[in-house]
Amino acid sequence: MLDRLRDQFEEASLKYSEANGLTRDPDWFVLKLHEELGELTQVWNRLTGRGRTHGRSEAELREALTDETADLLGHVLLFARHNRLDLAAAIERKWRFRPG
Template sequence: MNDVTMTQPLPGLEPFIDRLKAISDRYERVHGIDRGGDWHLLKVQEEIGELTQAYLAMTGRSRRDADGARHEVAMEMADVVCMIFLMARDQGIDLNAAIQEKWMKWEQVMRDEASA
């Protein structure tokens, strides 16, 4: 593994978020939406609600039609993930560093366990 892989679990993340931000900037411009303050958090919550609706339909626990629900689940997952990325950017949070600290530390624990 090279240094970038070790320090950045998602090495292409920042350029990807740049692309998402450009799309979100267009959304703001075209629809006249103010994305300031708590907007990103509220959008994450909204998208989680839509994901929950689609999941309930997909698993047959809703009045909604299950046809196409799996695709809707995928689309709503994409919305949730992208809104999280945009929220992190808006708040100045380095997700690569957070993922490294919170999740990737367990790789060493697993290596230690495997060699014990």
């Protein structure tokens, strides 16, 4: 399951980068993690009253929080794929369950 999801994110990311002329060098993967975490944090701050909502409703902010969480998950999987990290083994070792 995790491998399939990782590969689906890779396919989508590759198409996006090609369509937009982006170069996904080794630094790009970790920089995107930081960017997406920053965007998630920004929405979280808005949702919890620590930032301006720009007129967005709580429902809109929760949807944005969900979207940013999905982006972060995708970029974690892209980072792991690019660096040949075995997340399934690490989850089993660290969290003591087998994903899937």
